[in-house]
Amino acid sequence: MTVSHLSIRESTTSAPEVDQGRRRWFQRRVGIAGILLVAVLLAVSCGVAVLAILSHDGTSHNHPHLPSDSVEALPGWAGPLPSRMFSGYLNVTHRKHYHYIFVEQEGGPAGQAPVMLWLNGGPGCSSLDGFIYEHGPFRLDPKDPAKLVRFDFTWAKLANVIYLEGPVGVGFSYSDDETDYSKCNDDTTAEDNLAAVNLFFERYPNFRNNDFFIAGESYAGVYVPTLAEALLRAQDAGNYTGAPLRGISVGNGCIGSEVGVCSGGANRDRFEIPYLLGTAFLPEALKKRVRDGCDFEMTGPFLGDTCDKVVKEVYDTVGHVNIYNVYGKCEGSGSRQSGRQKVPLSLRGNQLGGPDACIDSSRGTAYFNLENVKAALHVKSDLSWEWDSCANPEGWSYNRTRANLPRDTYPFLLGRLRVLIYNGDWDASVPYTDNEAWTKALSMQLGLAVTQPWSPWVFGFDGQVGGYRQDYTTAVGPGAFSFATVRGGRHEVPETAPESAFQLIGDFLKSEVVRKRGGLDAGKLERLQA
Known part of the structure; x- marks a missing residue:
């Protein structure tokens, strides 16, 4: 199978300029006038909108590294942040620097909500794709690509979400040694991701007691379980100091270099x-x-x-x-x-699962390459490559070293974690037929009882069919292993089926937000149709 390292979401060579007259916005708040005046003056000089440093409810959370990583302003948004946001680098080695964005939960105490790490795939694609196109707090305005608009079904309403760009050479993540760009593989990526997770919880120790989940899609079908395996083994050896890992979720995911649709042939x-x-x-x-x-x-x-x-x-x-x-x-x-x-x-079809070649991502490329956006996110501004969803520096390569995750990794994970595997049913790149087959075969091999046979699940207040699912009982508990389809979802499910994806993930996280919207049990559909 040929791995493409070109941008798969389309880039552009010219970034649209921000209309400064429409973007300048001044926020005045009694008691912080002096601090805010400085921020406003900086915003005027840069032509950006000022975002409130406080959370939506005016509360302030005590974090180390607050002055350097706190996102205080973003171009294109004229209003207070829905919740606190942070962006910076996690130095996983003395030369490797992983970029992250951390969005605290909206509408509730962030210290009580789960923490979710999100990874996009490729390999070689940026997790900021998930931030700006799939389930971050904002999306780009289709009528004005320099403007951000609120996204109703952001996963930040369900959890505190970390978007991590990796491996090095992806997005804004980089290495001081360019030879590292040709040494990326499944094992080094898992090691680096684990180091990044440990560093994150060192930087944000207030979240060490929260439940932790790892989620991703496409080639992150390899990243997610390999990171979970590395984390659990490090925990057993006393080398993990972060929040307790409770589960993983993979959408339209690859499962190894020798099995499944991503192995080709x-x-x-x-x-x-x-x-x-x-x-x-x-x-x-x-x-x-x-x-x-x-x-x-x-x-x-x-x-x-x-x-x-x-x-x-x-x-x-x-x-x-x-x-x-x-x-x-x-x-x-x-x-x-x-x-x-x-x-x-x-x-x-020979390309690995990644964001679609048939999606114009020029707006995201233009936005993240604006100098004031890079300044707001505290990222290195003089990288040798332009940020793009799936663009990498010259000489970047990736070696697939994990052959068969259902055989080698998932039996271990199923004994310790909740696992959700899901597929958008409009995707032929990593079709649901692949993930349905291996989840069913592995469940039979392990002798797992069927908690709920194949049946519809519903979302929203009016009980729309979101897709179909089958749940299995593991040592973790009834229904701890699930395969689900998402009706009308394509390869990037949260982008194309946002409301049903919001419900599916919220149910997996056992979020009170989705419980108030209505559960996912098939019995609810029967009651609604009665």
């Missing part, structure tokens, strides 16, 4: 072709030839000449659909985007 076809058979993209006659000519239960690196021939016909027939959002448009702009659109589905 016949393994990809075993799950992608059955997914496509369930769509209207193929005539019934071709579907019949696939069923007659292919045995997708057969293991090994080959499916046979007859099957290979009909599989090629399937890809040729499907054509240039958006592999990460099969029912959506292939949108974007720029030379790289137009080139990617000409690549057939069968070849684009």
Whole structure:
């Protein structure tokens, strides 16, 4: 499988300028006039909007490193922060510097809410993609890309959320030794991520007693469980000093270099072709030839000449659909985007799961490359590469060193943690057929009882069907291992199905916020339909 290190969300060469006349905003508050006056004067000189240093409720939390990491202003937002925000670097070694953004929970005491670490995948894609496009407190205004707008279904209403960019050479994370950019792999990434987590809780010790969760999507299907494994083993050895890890969540995730759709070849076809058979993209006659000519239960690196021939016909027939959002448009702009659109589905499927080539991310690229944004986030401004969702410095490479996570890692995790695996059902890059298969097979292998058989789950006050799920009982408890689909979600579920994703994750975190909105139990749907 070929790993692409080009930007997958499309970049642009010119950043839109902030309209200073519309962005200047002055906030006056009795009792802090002197401090605020300095902030206002700085904002006028930089042309940015001033964000309140206090939380939405006016409370202040005692954090070490507050002066250097506290986000006091962001361009494009004219109002107080919904909650405290921090941004800076965690020096995981003497030369590796991981950038993070930390958003405290909105609407409640942050000291009591869980802490969630969010990781995007790639490998080589920035977790700020999750911050600005998926579930951060703001999104970019589609009518004015220099302006931020509030996002109703931010996961910051459910938890204190950390967005960590890694490994080095991704986003604003960097190394003082450029040779590190060619040495990234699954194991070094897990080690560095663990060091970053330990450093985070050293910097924010007030959160050490909170429940801790790790979540991510796409190639973070490798990052998340390998970090969880490293953390638990470090804890057992007395080398972990952070908050207690309670669970992990992975959306549309890869599972190793030798298994699952992300390993490519016949393994990809075993799950992608059955997914496509369930769509209207193929005539019934071709579907019949696939069923007659292919045995997708057969293991090994080959499916046979007859099957290979009909599989090629399937890809040729499907054509240039958006592999990460099969029912959506292939949108974007720029030379790289137009080139990617000409690549057939069968070849684009060789790329690892990451943000879609058919999504125009020029707005995010422009925003994070504004000098005043970089200053507000306290990041290094003279990196040798431009920030982009999935762009890396020259010479950057990644070696996949974890072969089979369902075999090697998940049995250990299931004995200690709650685990949620979910898939958007509009994604053909890492289709639900892949993750449904391995979760079911592993549960049978481990002899796990089915807590709740395949059934709909609902979200919102009116009980809309959010998708389908099956829950298993583990040593952690009933329903501690779950596989769920998200109806209408594509590869990046929180971006395309935000309300249902909010409910799904909130239920996983056992959040009071979603309990007030209505639970996810299938029985609720039956009661509503009665």
